[in-house]
Amino acid sequence: MTSTYNTWYHPYKVAKEYQKKVAYFSMEFGIHQALKIYSGGLGFLAGSHMRSAFELKQNMIGIGILWKYGYYDQARNEDQTLRTDFIEKTYNFLEDTGIEVEVPLHDNPGVKVRAYVLKPEIFGCVPMYLLSTDVEGNDHLSRTITNHLYDSNELTRVSQSIILGIGGAKVVEALGGADMYHLNEGHALPAFYYLRDKGVPKKQFAFTTHTPEKAGNEERDGRHLNRCGFFGRTLAEEELRKEMVNDGMINYTVSALRMANISNAVSKLHAIVSNNMWKGFEGVSEIIPITNAQNQTFWQDTDIKKAWKKKNVKAYQKRKTTLKSELFDEVLNQTEKIFDPNVLTVVWARRFAGYKRADMLLYDIERFKKLISNEKYPIQIIWAGKPYPKDYQAIETFNHLINFSKNTKNLAVLIGYEMDLSRKLKMGSDVWLNTPRITREASGTSGMTAAMNGSVNLSINDGWIPEFQKNGENCFVLPELDYKSPVWEQDEKDCANLFDILENEVLPTYYNQPKKWQQIVWNGIDDVLPEFGSHRMADQYYKELYK
Known part of the structure; x- marks a missing residue:
């Protein structure tokens, strides 16, 4: 032939x-x-x-x-x-x-x-x-x-x-x-x-x-x-x-x-x-x-791109609401839960591996329960990702999140984490959560494509983040810990810091200072492109x- x-x-x-x-x-x-x-x-x-x-x-x-x-x-x-x-x-x-x-x-x-x-x-x-x-x-x-x-x-x-x-x-x-x-x-x-x-x-x-x-x-x-x-x-x-x-x-x-x-x-x-x-x-x-x-062509939503180029807030917000609704259709289909496009939506989605700490928010259950039931600052959280099929610890974490969230209306764990769902999550989220143990994440590219679509990174200062971050201006970054300290100690401190930032910075900014939030979104797209485009x-x- x-x-x-x-x-x-x-x-x-x-x-x-x-x-x-x-x-x-x-x-x-x-x-x-x-x-x-x-x-x-x-x-x-x-x-x-x-x-x-x-x-x-x-x-x-x-x-x-x-x-x-x-x-x-x-x-x-x-x-x-x-x-x-x-x-x-x-x-x-x-x-x-x-x-x-x-x-x-x-x-x-x-x-x-x-x-x-x-x-x-x-x-x-x-x-x-x-x-x-x-x-x-x-x-x-x-x-x-x-x-x-x-x-x-x-x-x-x-x-x-x-x-x-x-x-x-x-x-x-x-x-x-x-x-x-x-x-x-x-x-x-x-x-x-x-x-x-x-x-x-x-x-x-x-x-x-x-x-x-x-x-x-x-x-x-x-x-x-x-x-x-x-x-x-x-x-x-x-x-x-x-x-x-x-x-x-x-x-x-x-x-x-x-x-x-x-x-x-x-x-x-x-x-x-x-x-x-x-x-x-x-x-x-x-x-x-x-x-x-x-790759920007593949990952960035074209309407988000147009709104960003013109810094057109109205067009951006209209498109973001649509993209959130499309993601929430998937949530409804998989979990029978109705999510609200007006509520701040946090996504944690990547490969499930121990050092990435998918379940960090659950390390402090009492504080987590308060966070997800706060009526002044409502929040929705979605997890997705694929553990290796024989990584039984990662699968156990995945199942733990499913069992915990099953009967809570503003928490969802999605399956089918492949390229289509990944795009939906990046386009439909407000906050992209990244929680690896410091120095363990070589790069962590998911946050780049999230930022291209106006999702604000909330991250450990690891991988590519140190090259991108201006804390409070284009993303939110957890205080850096000593990576040589005992793992359980790092987990405890990172978890406390994560709650502090969510409760005192992320949620109040989103709900009380929409203009400031929009500026963080614009800065994130400005700073991720073209520097972190392939x-x-x-x-x-x-x-x-x-x-």
Whole structure:
């Protein structure tokens, strides 16, 4: 089969400052609601990058995996608690490129990997090559490798990295090769090993590290990985030793930092944290900050944008009321509760992970009950987000919030937290709540897209927030705590500070000083754009990482 999509191709004349051919590898991409190959922030970020690369006419392609069951579909058990469903996805809008490569895996000399393309004109992104092992001729086990994003089986996870890395690198070779190979997080690390063996020089490798979380920086037994085919060939014991750290382990991040010519963190604060985190390992590349950003075209409501450009308060408020009503239709549909567009609405929505502290408001139940029953300053609160399907603690937190809010008319927990619901929540909220433990959130991009739509950030001073915040002018920020103090102590103080700010600043300003509130909204949009729009980010990658 011949098509333009089995050669390096773009539907536009590449802009002269973006000539370098860049292949961008990521485990997940949030391009569109209908293409369910993402789980959360990493995917949203990669998707925004691919959209801006298209809009700026960059010479870039995306390399990802076509997850047969996606991440999971979020549903409810009969008592409303979380249920995880795995439903097969069929994407008729993808085209088979005819490119098929073979990857040696474990004892299998050649697992077939097929590349499907998402054409740019479908969702407005650069060409995306998505890999599948669900191919005629593969044995049953091989066909299941690309079933589930972040499979909980360790052997499958390793196989997924090998397919994305080596399979992806071979697909790029079939397309004519690239000038730069960029790994978004360490999942596709085998690409670097394979390409290095092929004689691709270090100056063509770039790496982005995303998480200061130990769990997010994969580390596995070196000999085990060698048997799996992780390095593209079997390394001799001496070669393997050179790659090992921490008593025989391969740390994906350390290896990527060593092989990359240059690496980046995803906020200025994260660059400081990352450089400190990895400085003890010799041979690691410099980690520069390139702060994450989000695509304005996709995420910002067009009527909000028009009202903001003209600073038309009436038009803004009219549109915001409509957007709140649309969000509240979803609340009514899911929880049978009627929310009021005139009431201040706070949203906490992102991936459910322990350090993000979704249930912080419930740490002080008495104070929380007072807050939600205050008639002078009424409040509505919505939670949404997806825990990993096997993160039982996060699922327990999710269910705790459901059980607590079930019979309270101004609290709601929503399921189906994917791109469409994310947009509704950002457009329909008044306040975007962000409560991670300090230094644990590398960037936290959801607050950017919320601000683009006039939702005011109420946040811990972590991730991207220190670069954006003017406390009380464009957002509200909790006092910074000593991140080295005991976790329970931080939780207690952060919780008290959160209530103080809500009770004494956020609610009184919203209800008593509408003009001041509107100014905070305008300032938030002014300060988030274009600085935290992904055009700036996509441009910065070319200038600083691919140079």
